[in-house]
Amino acid sequence: MTDKGSTTPTLLRLLEDVAGGSEPAFESLYEQTVRRVYRVALNVIKNPAMAAEIVQEVYLLVWTSAGKYDSSLGSPQTWILTLAHRRAVDRVRSEQSATERGARHAQEMGALKHDSIDETVHRSLMAETVRRCLSSLTDHQAEAIRLAYYGGLTYVEVAEALNLKVPTAKSRIQSGLTKLRRTLEVEGYDAYSR
Incomplete structure (x- = not known):
């Protein structure tokens, strides 16, 4: 399980195959990127169990929306890591207290x-x-x-x-x-x- 050898053309090809429903391509894509995805999630969420959950959510999203990937917005790795970061940030936010969320919402609405x-x-x-x-x-x-x-x-x-x-x-x-x-x-x- 290493991502040192993952290259953009390889990941792009794998992502295209995943969009076509290829399970072997998905497994290979997962193996080549999972460590970085986990590190990004853990850096944001600071909780190994929650970071592992984020990883599962990200790869479910990759499986279901690989066809939506737009190469003009960045490499496959950038796309996957951005998904991970956004999921982790969303999780941190959802874990905050209702009072903090309510205050933030009121502040945003006022702005x-x-x-x-x-x-x-x-x-x-x-x-x-x-x-x-x-x-x-x-x-x-x-x-x-x-x-x-x-x-x-x-x-x-x-x-x-x-x-x-x-x-x-x-x-x-x-x-x-x-x-x-x-x-x-x-x-x-x-x-x-x-």
Whole structure:
């Protein structure tokens, strides 16, 4: 059970076969990625038993929705690790007390009431522009940024997911963000506005 040898083309092929219902492909995909998925879940949830449950949920989701994978949004490994991170974060949130959830919900609802239509439209347009501008980055930079910002992973988790040293992961993210900021400025967005 090792994920050191897993490569994007191999994982992509396996994921395509899983989408077609291949159990052997699913087993191979699982074997090549499970350790990283478990580490991501454990880093977020800090509970080995709950992390194991997250792993089961993630692979059930992979089995049922492999056909929905979009390679333009990142590698198969990025997709799977993002699923794991999101599931783990969701679990942490669901374990919080009802009082904390209620207070957070009330706070979010209050913030939404104060948003103007203009701000909502601006954020939506900005998000679309950022997604488009990600294509100006190298594949390595874009994948690291997607894991960090869309997947919510820390530098350490990004480094683990991409089999990199932490300084290399930080460098990819920071250089990617610098290039992204410049591209956004060319698109007419001031990096520090709003």
